[in-house]
Structure formats: C-alpha cells, structure tokens
Amino acid sequence: MELLDNLALGFSTALLVQNVLYCFVGVLLGTAVGVLPGIGPTATVAMLLPITFSFEPVTALIMLAGIYYGAQYGGSTTAILINLPGESSAAVTALDGHEMARQGRAGPALAAAAVGSFIAGTVATVALAVAAPPLASVALRFGPAEYFSLVLFGLIVSIALARGSALKALAMIALGVLLGTVGQDIYTGTPRFVFDQRELYGGINFVSVAVGMFGVAEILRNLENERTRTAIVSTVKNLWPTREDRRRIVGPILRGTGLGAALGILPGGGHVLASFTSYAVEKRISKRQQEFGRGAIEGVAGPESANNAAAQTSFIPLLTLGLPAHPVMALMVGAFIVHGITPGPNVITDEPALFWGLIASMWIGNVLLVLLNLPLVGIWVRMLRIPYQVLFPMIILFAAIGTYSLSFNAYDVYAIAFFGILGYILIKCGCEPAPLLLGFVLGPLLEEHLRRALIISRGDASVFLTRPISAVFLALAVAALVVAVLPTIRKRREIVFAEDESLDEIPNPVPPPSPRAHDDLDELPPRVPPQR
Amino acid sequence: MPDVLAGGIFVLIGGAFVWGALGYGLGTPLRMGPGAFPMLVGATVAVLGLAIIGKGLVAGEVTSFGAIPWRAVAVIVLAVLFFGFTVRRLGFVPTSAVTALLTTLASSRVRLLTAVAVAAGLTVASTLIFVVGLQLRIPLWGPWLGF
Structure with a gap:
C-alpha cells in the first residue's frame, strides 16, 4: 500500500504541467541525439546542464533523465532504417532490424522495438520503485568505511565490464581519481595542483572534462576521414506487426526485460551488455536459429527491451547509493549537487516528491516516446540529412557557451580544449574515456571517506576489513579485479563472449556498421575481443 | 606504438602529481595530509603506466595511428x-x-x-x-x- 501512496505522490509531481513539458523536451532531445551519430547523450546532458539550473530540481532531473532514456530509443530507429546505430546499444538491433527493413518489414521492426521498449520501461520502472526503498534503507546504515569500499568496488566493476585492455581501463580510472584531487583539500583547505591560479581552487569542472572527452575528442575522430553521409531510407508502411509477429515477440520482450533490469544495475555500461546478452539468449533458445541475421523479429524485440530496461534500472545505484553507473548518471550527480541535494540514500526520505516524481516521470516519458517515435519516424530520419559541417560547429559553440555559463570562469572553457586533446590522444591509444569520467566523479568521495574512516578508527586501516559490509565489498572488488585482469580467466571470458562473435559471421550483405557511426565512445559494445 | 604513448602519458601525469604531492605534507594515517591521497593515486597511475609500456614493448606490435586531422x-x-x-x-x-x-x-x-x-x-x-x-x-x- 505504501508503494501505491508513493507512486500517487510521484505521479502528482510528474504530471504537473511544467514537468510533463520538460519530460517531453527531454525525450525529444534524447531521441534527436540518439538518432544523430556523432553527438551522444553524455555530451548533450553536459551541454544542457547549465540550462537546467534555473529550473526546480525535480523538473531539471526529469528532463535530464528523459534525454538519457530517449537516446536509447532514438538509436534503434536509425539502426533499423539505415543500418546506422545512433546509439551503440542499438548495434545489435541493426543486425536483424535492418534486414527486416530491407525485406520491406521496417514497420513491424519499429513497432516491435517500440512496444518492447515500452513494456520493458514500464516493468523496469516498477522494479526501480520496488527495489529502491529497501536498498536505500540498507545504505543509510553505511559509515565512511562502507562507502569507501563500495565506491572502490563500483570503480573496479566498471573495468570488468569495459571492453579492451583492463590495464588501460584501470589506469584511466586512477587518472580520473587523480584529476579529481585538483583544487582545495576538503580537510585542510590547502590548494593542490592549482599552479597559483585562483580559478582552479574549486577544482577542474566536471562538465569541461565530459564535454572535452566526449564532445571534442569524438568530433576530432569523426573529422579523421570525412565521408558524405548517405541516407537511403526505406519507406515505412504497415506499422503494425502481424498476428504471427505478435506471438513471436512476447517471449523475447519478457526475457529481455528481465535480463536488462538485472544487468542495468551493474556500474559501467550495463545497457550495452544487456542488449548483447539478450540477442545471444534469443538466438540460442530459438527454434529458427537460421533466421537470426536474416530478419528475425525476435532479434529486434529482445535486445531493444533489454537495453531500455537497463537504462531505467541504472538509476537504482544513483538514487539509493549516490553511485553513478554511467557517465550520464555522473552528470546527474552534478545536477543533484547544484540543486543542493546530495544523491544517495537520503534522497528518498528527504525529498520524496523528487524521488517518486522522477520515477513516475520515467513511465510518462516512455509513453511519450511511443507516441513520438512511431508516428514521427519520418521526421527523425530526415534529421540525418543535416550535414556534419553544420552539426559539429554547433556542438563546439554550444558546449563552450554552456560550460562558460556554469560559473563564468574562462578556465572551464580552456579545460575543454585540454581534455579534448588529452581524450583524443588516449582514445587513439585504445583507452576509453568513460572510466576516467567515473573516476573523476567518484575520486573525491573515495578520498573523503578514506580519510574520514581513518580518523574515526584512529588511524587503524584494518577497519575496512573488520566491518563486515565493507569487507564484503572489498572482497567483491578484488574478485572483480581478478576476473578482469587474470589472463586465464580472461580467456574463459572470451569464450563466453564468443557466442556474440558469431554474430559477425552471419552472412550479411550490408557491411557491419563502422565504430565511428556510434555516438559516444562509451557506448561501444563491450564484446570486442581484447587485442593482445 | 599506442601502448607506449598511452603508458608514457600515465607515467608523466602520475609522476607529476606524486612530485607535487610531496610538497603538500603526507601526514599520518590518523590525520592524512593533503598530499597523501594524491601521492598514493599518482603512484598507482605511474605504475600502471609502466605496466602498459612494458606490455606494449613485449607485444611489440607496431600499429599505426591512422590519419590525424x-x-x-x-x-x-x-x-x-x-x-x-x-x-x-x-x-x-x-x-x-x-x-x-x-x-x-x-x-x-x-x-x-x-x-x-x-x-x-x-x-x-x-x-x-x-x-x-x-x-x-x-x-x-x-x-x-x-x-
């Protein structure tokens, strides 16, 4: 009953006119950036963050969340219609979805994706509403030692899920933590690494890092070899799936929802992992395995449900523990803090209207997305005709203005250039930017809780092992590290992932989408086998 | 040699932070000074950077960077x-x-x-x-x- 009361409170907040309006603006923008390759949700949220400062906190968060899950939707539309996954968790959708479009069945593919996403979004929102309060009450009993171990665990897990070299991902996390130490020390006030520049006392601005690493670096990569974007768009007719289609998508949608909801909680790109896992599962249990890769509707419905469910449940660690599981979540932490709210277990009791309003808005956002996506599919596809030569100057200019307007600090703008170049070089060397961003956000928390725990324990470091919850998190962190780094286990992991690799062997007349077609680099599928 | 370059960047930045952190006072475990945490993390970054360089040299693969705009x-x-x-x-x-x-x-x-x-x-x-x-x-x- 309490749940119903809470949801009623949530809906009464989320259904306020301005909240519905900005939820709509959010999912609209999200869909747009999901459709357009080269600009992803992370850069968009970073740019729009300053705009939301003048809003009510709940309105701001509703809009930012809308951008995030709207982008999951938009990516699948272009994946199906032109084999260009605007958002990389949609890369799997392109396999069968585009094949269906080539056979003149674009309508049912889009409908399967939309219906699957909607059902998954609804179920995952309920899962979020049910699971969050108990988790938050557990988290309330956490002391600094527990938080330290938890943050460490979160950071380590994000490499276990990252693709490519675990060593590089680990180094990127540590570098992010290191960059987070710039600025005044919280306990003594000593300015650290500021080169006597008063503007750096507040630390490096998170938005500069995000915009530089995800916006500028990505633009530089796109400018490496410029191609003309050709959009050959299949015409969409017969939107509704046949009775046979409807029967075939029920199972994949339900399984995809379950998988996605579970995997989304993991820090670090759970939604990409979810869509690939769902595709592998559907292919394995299907009676028509030979159809996969040649237009099987199950291969669209399953992964789409999975990535949307995961996008919703990735809010669980943010709302209950204050831990961002995705770079966009890290930006949301920034949004919470700007509005004077510390994300974490206290949000649910201190700001119930905000907490439940945000959850309810996700369901409303999912309804809006279905309404937006199916009838307006033509408009989204037409957006792809915007030439990149207009798009990237817009991103750079808006990013500079947006970052400057945060605190009218020219150093924040210079930092964009610095992190753009640093990010570009590191990405070229095979280092992903997402772990660095997570490290940068969580680093100050790590230091604060480490030092506070040691002060409370009178300098006795064994406190991290003698407190049971803390010890469990540390053990899990070590286990995750071992899984990610040890070569033998790593090989076994490659075998597990080998199922996914068979996707590439499917005879497919259309060349697989190039990695550059994806938006943010953090959105690349994690299944690329480690190069060694 | 992307690995060597990436490792080099990590060593350079990590080392610079360690060097800077030494000037801020390390303190004791009970009251950690402002330099203690950056030094710890900086050293980690530098060591990981060395490991990446080492791995790159052992693997010895010469991958080109591709075009740089x-x-x-x-x-x-x-x-x-x-x-x-x-x-x-x-x-x-x-x-x-x-x-x-x-x-x-x-x-x-x-x-x-x-x-x-x-x-x-x-x-x-x-x-x-x-x-x-x-x-x-x-x-x-x-x-x-x-x-």
Missing part, C-alpha cells in the same frame, strides 16, 4: 581558447561568430561561403537560445568594442 585539432583548440579568452572582452555576439567560423573551418571540405553562412546562423541561434531565451548574463558587445 591536424587542421581540425589546431582550429578547434584555437576556437575554444578564443572563446574563453574573449567572451568577456569582445562580448557574446562577436565571440560566438568568430568561434563558430573558426570551428567550421576545421572540416577540410568546407567552402568559405558555407562557413560564413553556418557561422552567421549559429551566432543568431545561440544568441536567441542563450541570451534571449535563457537570460544568460553575458554582454552582447564587450568593452573591447567600446561598450
């Missing part, structure tokens, strides 16, 4: 720095126009007329969105222009 790198960095430096001094409108124009020139395919048109359009759009729409308090024309 030097023009785009230079122009975009210049554009962003220009924006940060002049937005107070020249004001919002001229700064946006120059930044947009510079950025547009990053593409090797762009024609001058297109660049001017895009820059003009973006300047109008950003003025409408940020100054008119969002009430951003940046003067449209700055002191360098006599305002």
Whole structure:
C-alpha cells in the first residue's frame, strides 16, 4: 500500500504541467541525439546542464533523465532504417532490424522495438520503485568505511565490464581519481595542483572534462576521414506487426526485460551488455536459429527491451547509493549537487516528491516516446540529412557557451580544449574515456571517506576489513579485479563472449556498421575481443 | 606504438602529481595530509603506466595511428581558447561568430561561403537560445568594442 501512496505522490509531481513539458523536451532531445551519430547523450546532458539550473530540481532531473532514456530509443530507429546505430546499444538491433527493413518489414521492426521498449520501461520502472526503498534503507546504515569500499568496488566493476585492455581501463580510472584531487583539500583547505591560479581552487569542472572527452575528442575522430553521409531510407508502411509477429515477440520482450533490469544495475555500461546478452539468449533458445541475421523479429524485440530496461534500472545505484553507473548518471550527480541535494540514500526520505516524481516521470516519458517515435519516424530520419559541417560547429559553440555559463570562469572553457586533446590522444591509444569520467566523479568521495574512516578508527586501516559490509565489498572488488585482469580467466571470458562473435559471421550483405557511426565512445559494445 | 604513448602519458601525469604531492605534507594515517591521497593515486597511475609500456614493448606490435586531422585539432583548440579568452572582452555576439567560423573551418571540405553562412546562423541561434531565451548574463558587445 505504501508503494501505491508513493507512486500517487510521484505521479502528482510528474504530471504537473511544467514537468510533463520538460519530460517531453527531454525525450525529444534524447531521441534527436540518439538518432544523430556523432553527438551522444553524455555530451548533450553536459551541454544542457547549465540550462537546467534555473529550473526546480525535480523538473531539471526529469528532463535530464528523459534525454538519457530517449537516446536509447532514438538509436534503434536509425539502426533499423539505415543500418546506422545512433546509439551503440542499438548495434545489435541493426543486425536483424535492418534486414527486416530491407525485406520491406521496417514497420513491424519499429513497432516491435517500440512496444518492447515500452513494456520493458514500464516493468523496469516498477522494479526501480520496488527495489529502491529497501536498498536505500540498507545504505543509510553505511559509515565512511562502507562507502569507501563500495565506491572502490563500483570503480573496479566498471573495468570488468569495459571492453579492451583492463590495464588501460584501470589506469584511466586512477587518472580520473587523480584529476579529481585538483583544487582545495576538503580537510585542510590547502590548494593542490592549482599552479597559483585562483580559478582552479574549486577544482577542474566536471562538465569541461565530459564535454572535452566526449564532445571534442569524438568530433576530432569523426573529422579523421570525412565521408558524405548517405541516407537511403526505406519507406515505412504497415506499422503494425502481424498476428504471427505478435506471438513471436512476447517471449523475447519478457526475457529481455528481465535480463536488462538485472544487468542495468551493474556500474559501467550495463545497457550495452544487456542488449548483447539478450540477442545471444534469443538466438540460442530459438527454434529458427537460421533466421537470426536474416530478419528475425525476435532479434529486434529482445535486445531493444533489454537495453531500455537497463537504462531505467541504472538509476537504482544513483538514487539509493549516490553511485553513478554511467557517465550520464555522473552528470546527474552534478545536477543533484547544484540543486543542493546530495544523491544517495537520503534522497528518498528527504525529498520524496523528487524521488517518486522522477520515477513516475520515467513511465510518462516512455509513453511519450511511443507516441513520438512511431508516428514521427519520418521526421527523425530526415534529421540525418543535416550535414556534419553544420552539426559539429554547433556542438563546439554550444558546449563552450554552456560550460562558460556554469560559473563564468574562462578556465572551464580552456579545460575543454585540454581534455579534448588529452581524450583524443588516449582514445587513439585504445583507452576509453568513460572510466576516467567515473573516476573523476567518484575520486573525491573515495578520498573523503578514506580519510574520514581513518580518523574515526584512529588511524587503524584494518577497519575496512573488520566491518563486515565493507569487507564484503572489498572482497567483491578484488574478485572483480581478478576476473578482469587474470589472463586465464580472461580467456574463459572470451569464450563466453564468443557466442556474440558469431554474430559477425552471419552472412550479411550490408557491411557491419563502422565504430565511428556510434555516438559516444562509451557506448561501444563491450564484446570486442581484447587485442593482445 | 599506442601502448607506449598511452603508458608514457600515465607515467608523466602520475609522476607529476606524486612530485607535487610531496610538497603538500603526507601526514599520518590518523590525520592524512593533503598530499597523501594524491601521492598514493599518482603512484598507482605511474605504475600502471609502466605496466602498459612494458606490455606494449613485449607485444611489440607496431600499429599505426591512422590519419590525424591536424587542421581540425589546431582550429578547434584555437576556437575554444578564443572563446574563453574573449567572451568577456569582445562580448557574446562577436565571440560566438568568430568561434563558430573558426570551428567550421576545421572540416577540410568546407567552402568559405558555407562557413560564413553556418557561422552567421549559429551566432543568431545561440544568441536567441542563450541570451534571449535563457537570460544568460553575458554582454552582447564587450568593452573591447567600446561598450
């Protein structure tokens, strides 16, 4: 009953006119950036963050969340219609979805994706509403030692899920933590690494890092070899799936929802992992395995449900523990803090209207997305005709203005250039930017809780092992590290992932989408086998 | 050799932070000084960097970087720095126009007329969105222009 009361409170907040309006603006923008390759949700949220400062906190968060899950939707539309996954968790959708479009069945593919996403979004929102309060009450009993171990665990897990070299991902996390130490020390006030520049006392601005690493670096990569974007768009007719289609998508949608909801909680790109896992599962249990890769509707419905469910449940660690599981979540932490709210277990009791309003808005956002996506599919596809030569100057200019307007600090703008170049070089060397961003956000928390725990324990470091919850998190962190780094286990992991690799062997007349077609680099599928 | 370069960057930055942290006081475990945490993390970064270099040398693979868009790198960095430096001094409108124009020139395919048109359009759009729409308090024309 309490749940119903809470949801009623949530809906009464989320259904306020301005909240519905900005939820709509959010999912609209999200869909747009999901459709357009080269600009992803992370850069968009970073740019729009300053705009939301003048809003009510709940309105701001509703809009930012809308951008995030709207982008999951938009990516699948272009994946199906032109084999260009605007958002990389949609890369799997392109396999069968585009094949269906080539056979003149674009309508049912889009409908399967939309219906699957909607059902998954609804179920995952309920899962979020049910699971969050108990988790938050557990988290309330956490002391600094527990938080330290938890943050460490979160950071380590994000490499276990990252693709490519675990060593590089680990180094990127540590570098992010290191960059987070710039600025005044919280306990003594000593300015650290500021080169006597008063503007750096507040630390490096998170938005500069995000915009530089995800916006500028990505633009530089796109400018490496410029191609003309050709959009050959299949015409969409017969939107509704046949009775046979409807029967075939029920199972994949339900399984995809379950998988996605579970995997989304993991820090670090759970939604990409979810869509690939769902595709592998559907292919394995299907009676028509030979159809996969040649237009099987199950291969669209399953992964789409999975990535949307995961996008919703990735809010669980943010709302209950204050831990961002995705770079966009890290930006949301920034949004919470700007509005004077510390994300974490206290949000649910201190700001119930905000907490439940945000959850309810996700369901409303999912309804809006279905309404937006199916009838307006033509408009989204037409957006792809915007030439990149207009798009990237817009991103750079808006990013500079947006970052400057945060605190009218020219150093924040210079930092964009610095992190753009640093990010570009590191990405070229095979280092992903997402772990660095997570490290940068969580680093100050790590230091604060480490030092506070040691002060409370009178300098006795064994406190991290003698407190049971803390010890469990540390053990899990070590286990995750071992899984990610040890070569033998790593090989076994490659075998597990080998199922996914068979996707590439499917005879497919259309060349697989190039990695550059994806938006943010953090959105690349994690299944690329480690190069060694 | 991407691994060696990446490792080198990590060693360099990690080492620089360790060196800087030594000047801030390490303190004791009970009261950690401001330098203790950066030193710990800086050392970790440097060690990981060395490991990456080592791995790169052992593997010995010579992968090329591919094309580097030097023009785009230079122009975009210049554009962003220009924006940060002049937005107070020249004001919002001229700064946006120059930044947009510079950025547009990053593409090797762009024609001058297109660049001017895009820059003009973006300047109008950003003025409408940020100054008119969002009430951003940046003067449209700055002191360098006599305002």
